[in-house]
Amino acid sequence: NAGVMQNPRHLVRRRGQEARLRCSPMKGHSHVYWYRQLPEEGLKFMVYLQKENIIDESGMPKERFSAEFPKEGPSILRIQQVVRGDSAAYFCASSPNRDNEQFFGPGTRLTVL
Amino acid sequence: QQQVKQSPQSLIVQKGGISIINCAYENTAFDYFPWYQQFPGKGPALLIAIRPDVSEKKEGRFTISFNKSAKQFSLHIMDSQPGDSATYFCAASGGETSGSRLTFGEGTQLTVNP
Numbered sequence: 461n462a463g464v465m466q467n468p469r470h471l472v473r474r475r476g477q478e479a480r481l482r483c484s485p486m487k488g489h490s491h492v493y494w495y496r497q498l499p500e501e502g503l504k505f506m507v508y509l510q511k512e513n514i515i516d517e518s519g520m521p522k523e524r525f526s527a528e529f530p531k532e533g534p535s536i537l538r539i540q541q542v543v544r545g546d547s548a549a550y551f552c553a554s555s556p557n558r559d560n561e562q563f564f565g566p567g568t569r570l571t572v573l
Numbered sequence: 574q575q576q577v578k579q580s581p582q583s584l585i586v587q588k589g590g591i592s593i594i595n596c597a598y599e600n601t602a603f604d605y606f607p608w609y610q611q612f613p614g615k616g617p618a619l620l621i622a623i624r625p626d627v628s629e630k631k632e633g634r635f636t637i638s639f640n641k642s643a644k645q646f647s648l649h650i651m652d653s654q655p656g657d658s659a660t661y662f663c664a665a666s667g668g669e670t671s672g673s674r675l676t677f678g679e680g681t682q683l684t685v686n687p
Binding site: 504 | 579605607609616617618619622662672673674676678679
């Protein structure tokens, strides 16, 4: 059984570019969560999605950030016009339903130059 | 009201000793309390979790103690091993406001000396 997969594992962008992070949940999981971890800090919730729906985006910055989880394919976290403060590890977690455990992927480490 | 406070920030334990990490929460609607272990460069891995209907849960060397009235819960690692050296995060979720999203503590860096 493959776990949660994220790619790329490392991403380097210059200020002003776009970053696109992908997450494939575990087989049978239709709930996806994105979290951000700044250096030496805990994880902060960003957004919760089910297939084709955003359920809770209360942790997502209002500008430049968007997320989707289409009917087919991985969930995408998109950061437009990246700034240095966006440098962090971005983790995706999946769950079979909203009341079950969340299993995390290995993360994407974004560095903005 | 959404905070989860974790202590200590770092912990050094000798091999074979007991590691104890504490967390306190404010939101009384929280009803799910997991602990995650994270190694450098890796994603968090679920260790053990508890719901408020029990006061203790044990899985192998790992035990969660839960005190609902004090709004506190703790992780005990018995017979700590060097391989347990990692960062540990407590988390909480539940209630209408928070739903299933996890609110994490700030983490505890555990070092187990041989």
